[in-house]
Amino acid sequence: MELIKAQRGTQDILPGNSERWQAVEEVMRDEAAVNGISEIRTPVFEDTRLFQRSVGETTDVVQKEMYTFEDKGGRSVTLKPEGTAGAVRSYLEHGLYNSPAPQKFYYLTPCYRYEKAQAGRLREFHQFGVELFGTSLPLADAGLIAFANGLFDRLCVKNLKLKINSIGCPACRAEYTKALKAYFTERKDRLCETCRSRLDRNPMRILDCKEPGCAEAAKGAPRILDYLCDDCKAHFEGVKSALDSIQIEYEVDPSIVRGLDYYTRTVFEFVSADLGAQSTVCGGGRYDGLVEEMGGKPTPALGFALGIERLLMIMEAQQVEFPEPHPCELYIASIGEAAQKRAFQMACGLRECSIAAACDEVGRSLNAQMKYADKLGAQFTLVLGDDELEKGLGVVKNMKTGEKTKVNLNNDIEGQFAAISTRAEDEEDLSF
Ligand code: ATP
Ligand code: MG
Helix, strand or coil: CCCCCCCCCCCCCCCCCHHHHHHHHHHHHHHHHHCCCEECCCCCEEEHHHHHHHCCCCCHHHHHHCEEEECCCCCEEEECCCCHHHHHHHHHHCCHHHCCCCEEEEEEEEEECCCCCECCECCEEEEEEEEEECCCCHHHHHHHHHHHHHHHHHCCCCCEEEEEEECCCHHHHHHHHHHHHHHHHCCHHHCCHHHHHHHHHCHHHHHHCCCHHHHHHHCCCCCHHHHCCHHHHHHHHHHHHHHHHCCCCCEECCCCCCCCCCCEEEEEEEEEHHHCCCCEEEEEEECCCHHHHCCCCCCCEEEEEEEHHHHHHHHHHCCCCCCCCCCCCEEEEECCHHHHHHHHHHHHHHHHCCCCEEECCCCCCHHHHHHHHHHHCCCEEEEECHHHHHHCEEEEEECCCCCEEEEECCCCHHHHHHHHCCCCCCCCCCCC
16 A cells, blocks of 8 residues: 655654754753743644734745645634744733733744745744844844854854844835835846846845845845934944844844844844755844734834754754763563563553663563663663562663672662662753
8 A cells, every 4th residue: 555655845753853852942941931931832723814914915925835724614724834923913812911021932833834845944844933022122132132142052053143134114114125126126137037026015025035146136236224214223233232242243234134024123044054055044033013013002022933943954964962862771671471570560660760661561582672671772771580589689780881789679679779870860951
């Protein structure tokens, strides 16, 4: 029979790899807690209009990439292509603005985009995102960037470049868009088809196009930074000086415009040379108009999203060492039926005491059991046979040092093992 395979652009996260995911997720949760950021979980699917309104009609995501379908009740629903829209909806729906500002949230979520699948570009991928509401201070922008930066540091990710830009507010952007449109209209024949259609609706997005012709045409385009109004200029200066004050290096890159419509003022990206074509691992910025756009009171807000698959690709390329997954601490081998039963009982008792014990579960020979224990990386072994059961005595062997210790099988084996085991008590220590 034909085997059904996983869908194009989706990935199984298998044992051996899932431990890596857990390790980075744990660091993310931990760093968030230290920064007073609480988790928010929103549904995987939402009313399609939510994304049309928030992400924006002229974006690639809404125009080309959404997983939209009609449910059995005839409603149009969409699998979340990003996390901000749901967070803002939830923020408004539950009156989260009533708690003291700034309100800070993070999410770890799968996202869905109908993309041309390739390395670092999937149809189901995962984001770690942060959203802050209720602060317009440049300090908040710098703090958010510092948070992402600190996360990368903690994960031992190196050589990331932080690029920042300001794309102004609707007032200064209107002037800029006009200038940009005039500029690209003169070079229309060099633009790709998508960019030609962007010319009228959203010329700024042309700056973000990866087509060589468009990138070439964009060289020498008017720079948004020359069009910022006084307030936006002051804000951008404030962000830069706050970053300087905490020694975070950045490069001002006027070509950073971000793919989603809702951004205002500060935008930023962390890019890595270890990613190939899909070089952005984390992107974010301010979206001061979004909450109001979604039906709330005017509320300044900002956030970022970090792609976990791309993060792991960088970590792999840089050969970052991950913490060891939980090893088997004691393998209890057995010879014969009675011993097998006793080994099972013992393993269950040890596990109740949070000791990672294993025993024969498939009826292997002693030889095969020992090989299996070796594969599990068992730190200690104990062999039970009729003789051991009869005498009530066993020998725990340290597989690394060969050291042997006698144990009384009939009395508090958990306590005895805990005393023997040189179990490093550093399970909490995520030593990246
Ligand atoms: P790109 O320019 O690479 O298409 P984007 O601007 O669409 O990225 P965002 O919407 O800002 O990306 O998403 C934030 C992060 O999520 C990206 O920096 C990236 O790490 C990750 N990401 C986005 N789309 C994908 C995808 N299709 N597959 C894997 N990761 C993705
Ligand atoms: Mg994209």
